[in-house]
Amino acid sequence: MSIIRCLINGEDKCEVPVSDRGLQYGHGVFETILYKSGNLQLWNKHMQRLRLGCERLEIDLPDTRTLYREAKKICDDDDKLILKIIITRGDSDKGYLPDKGAKSRRILYTTAYLQRYQTETPQGIDVALCQQKLTHNRKLAGIKHLNRLEQVLARTEWDGDQYDEGILTDLDDYLISGTMSNVFFVKDKTIITPDLSLCGVNGIVRELVLELAPELGFETNIRKIKLNEISTFREMFLTNSLIKICPIKSFNGRKFASPGRVTITLINRLINFLKER
Amino acid sequence: MSIIRCLINGEDKCEVPVSDRGLQYGHGVFETILYKSGNLQLWNKHMQRLRLGCERLEIDLPDTRTLYREAKKICDDDDKLILKIIITRGDSDKGYLPDKGAKSRRILYTTAYLQRYQTETPQGIDVALCQQKLTHNRKLAGIKHLNRLEQVLARTEWDGDQYDEGILTDLDDYLISGTMSNVFFVKDKTIITPDLSLCGVNGIVRELVLELAPELGFETNIRKIKLNEISTFREMFLTNSLIKICPIKSFNGRKFASPGRVTITLINRLINFLKER
Numbered sequence: 001m002s003i004i005r006c007l008i009n010g011e012d013k014c015e016v017p018v019s020d021r022g023l024q025y026g027h028g029v030f031e032t033i034l035y036k037s038g039n040l041q042l043w044n045k046h047m048q049r050l051r052l053g054c055e056r057l058e059i060d061l062p063d064t065r066t067l068y069r070e071a072k073k074i075c076d077d078d079d080k081l082i083l084k085i086i087i088t089r090g091d092s093d094k095g096y097l098p099d100k101g102a103k104s105r106r107i108l109y110t111t112a113y114l115q116r117y118q119t120e121t122p123q124g125i126d127v128a129l130c131q132q133k134l135t136h137n138r139k140l141a142g143i144k145h146l147n148r149l150e151q152v153l154a155r156t157e158w159d160g161d162q163y164d165e166g167i168l169t170d171l172d173d174y175l176i177s178g179t180m181s182n183v184f185f186v187k188d189k190t191i192i193t194p195d196l197s198l199c200g201v202n203g204i205v206r207e208l209v210l211e212l213a214p215e216l217g218f219e220t221n222i223r224k225i226k227l228n229e230i231s232t233f234r235e236m237f238l239t240n241s242l243i244k245i246c247p248i249k250s251f252n253g254r255k256f257a258s259p260g261r262v263t264i265t266l267i268n269r270l271i272n273f274l275k276e277r
Numbered sequence: 278m279s280i281i282r283c284l285i286n287g288e289d290k291c292e293v294p295v296s297d298r299g300l301q302y303g304h305g306v307f308e309t310i311l312y313k314s315g316n317l318q319l320w321n322k323h324m325q326r327l328r329l330g331c332e333r334l335e336i337d338l339p340d341t342r343t344l345y346r347e348a349k350k351i352c353d354d355d356d357k358l359i360l361k362i363i364i365t366r367g368d369s370d371k372g373y374l375p376d377k378g379a380k381s382r383r384i385l386y387t388t389a390y391l392q393r394y395q396t397e398t399p400q401g402i403d404v405a406l407c408q409q410k411l412t413h414n415r416k417l418a419g420i421k422h423l424n425r426l427e428q429v430l431a432r433t434e435w436d437g438d439q440y441d442e443g444i445l446t447d448l449d450d451y452l453i454s455g456t457m458s459n460v461f462f463v464k465d466k467t468i469i470t471p472d473l474s475l476c477g478v479n480g481i482v483r484e485l486v487l488e489l490a491p492e493l494g495f496e497t498n499i500r501k502i503k504l505n506e507i508s509t510f511r512e513m514f515l516t517n518s519l520i521k522i523c524p525i526k527s528f529n530g531r532k533f534a535s536p537g538r539v540t541i542t543l544i545n546r547l548i549n550f551l552k553e554r
Contacts, residue, residue, distance in 0.1 A: 001296045001369050015292035016300060018384050019278045023293060025425035026303035058433060092278050096432035096456055107295050135412030136448060139430055147424035148302035153416055155373035156335060171413060179373055
C-alpha cells in the first residue's frame with residue numbers, strides 16, 4: 001500500500017506505537033472515503049457511522065471538525081484520492097481493560113484512487129459464495145471495527161480473476177454481505193437487502209440507496225434472506241463507498257438481469273445525487 | 278503500558294507502519310511469555326501455538342531461533358519480565374487480500390512483571406459470568422489472534438474490584454473461558470475443561486495441566502459444559518501463562534472448595550515441573 005500522506009493526531013507521520021489498542025486487539029473503527037474534486041463524499045454519513053462505532057467500543061470520537069480539517073489538509077493537493085480514517089482506543093495499559101486516561105488516536109491517510117474502483121461496469125460482475133461465515137454480535141454489528149479476520153479469511157478463498165467478490169452468510173445460512181460490500185436484490189418493484197442487526201457492516205451507500213429508493217417509486221425491504229431464495233430475484237447488485245452501485249451478473253452460476261432496470265435507475269439517481277452536493 | 282524494550286524485525290524501535298495488517302484487520306497472532314531467571318517459560322509450547330496460528334492465518338512464521346535470540350536479547354538484562362511477541366501478516370496492499378510478496382512482521386517487547394500476576398492466591402478469587410458471548414469460528418478457535426474485541430467488550434463489563442475475572446459462554450450457552458484465562462472444573466477425580474474446537478484460546482498452561490493430570494492419578498475430560506452444570510462441581514480453577522493456576526472461590530455466587538485438594542495438587546506439581554526445566 002503506497003500511502004501518499006498520513007497524519008497521526010495531527011502530526012505528519014505514518015507509524016503508531018506497538019502499544020496501540022488498534023494493533024493489540026483491533027480496538028478501533030475505520031472509514032474509507034472517496035475524495036473527488038474538493039469534496040469528501042458523503043462525509044456526514046461516514047461521521048455518523050464513526051460516531052456509532054466509537055460509542056459501541058467506548059472510544060472518544062475526536063471532534064469531527066478536526067477530522068475534517070485534517071482530511072482536507074492531506075487531500076487538497078489532489079483531484080481524486082482514497083482517504084482512510086482509523087480511530088483507535090489509544091494506548092493499552094493493563095490488558096483488555098482500557099485505561100480511562102488513554103486518549104483515542106486518530107489516523108488519517110491517503111492512497112491513490114485506482115481504476116478498479118470505477119463505477120462504470122455496466123455489464124456487471126460475477127460473485128460467489130464464501131465458505132467462511134459471519135458470526136453474530138449485536139454490539140459489533142453494523143459498525144466498521146478493526147476485527148476483520150472473517151473478511152480476510154473469506155477474501156483468501158479465491159485468487160485472481162475467478163470472480164469479483166465473495167458473498168457471506170451467517171451461521172444460520174442467511175445472506176449478509178460481500179467481503180467489502182453490501183448486497184441488494186430486486187423483486188418486482190421492491191429492493192431487498194439483508195437485515196444487519198446481528199452481523200455485517202452498515203454501508204454508507206447501502207443507507208443512501210434505502211433513502212433514495214422510495215422517491216423513485218420502489219419499496220424497500222430489510223429482512224433475513226435465505227440463500228435458496230435468490231432464484232426468486234430478478235436483479236442483484238452490490239454497494240460500497242468507492243464503487244458505489246455495481247450490477248451483479250451471476251451469483252454461484254445463477255444469472256441475473258444485468259444491468260437490471262431497477263439497478264440502472266438507482267445508479268443514475270445516485271450519480272445525480274452526488275453531483276448535486 | 279510501559280514498554281521496556283522493543284524490537285521490530287530485529288530493529289530497536291517500537292512503532293509499526295499504519296499499513297500493517299495487524300492494525301488494519303487484526304491479521305496477526307501473539308504470545309505472552311513469562312521470562313524468569315534466564316528462562317523463557319514454556320517457550321516450545323508458545324512456539325507451537327504461534328506456528329498453528331500462523332498456518333491458519335497464512336502468515337509466514339519467522340525462524341523460531343531468530344525469535345528466541347531476539348527474545349533473549351531484550352530480556353537478559355532483567356530477572357523477571359513479561360515478553361510479548363506479535364507476528365503480523367506484514368503490510369497491506371489491496372484491501373483484505375494479502376499481498377503475496379509482503380513479509381510477516383515480528384514485534385517483540387518487554388514490560389515489567391507485576392505483582393498481580395503472582396500465583397500465590399491460596400484463598401482463590403471470585404469470578405462472574407459476562408453478558409458478552411464468544412462466537413464460533415473453527416478457523417480462529419484455539420489460536421491467539423489479534424481480533425480480540427469480544428474479550429475487550431467482556432472485560433469492560435466490570436470495573437475495579439467487583440470481581441477478578443469474567444467468564445464467557447458461547448452463543449449456545451456452553452462455558453468456554455475467562456476473558457484472559459482457561460477454566461477447569463473438578464468432579465471426584467476428574468478434571469473437566471471446555472472443548473475449544475469452535476471458540477476460545479487453547480492456553481499453554483491449559484495444555485500442560487491436561488498433560489500433567491494423568492500422572493497424578495486424575496482423569497481428564499474435554500467436553501461441552503453447560504452453565505447449569507457448575508453446581509455439580511466441587512472445585513473450579515483457572516489457568517493462564519502469567520498466573521499459572523489460580524483457585525476460584527466463587528462463580529456467580531456459587532461457592533467452591535477453595536483451594537480444593539485437586540487444585541492444590543496441580544499447583545504444586547506445576548511449580549515443580551517449572552523448576553525442573
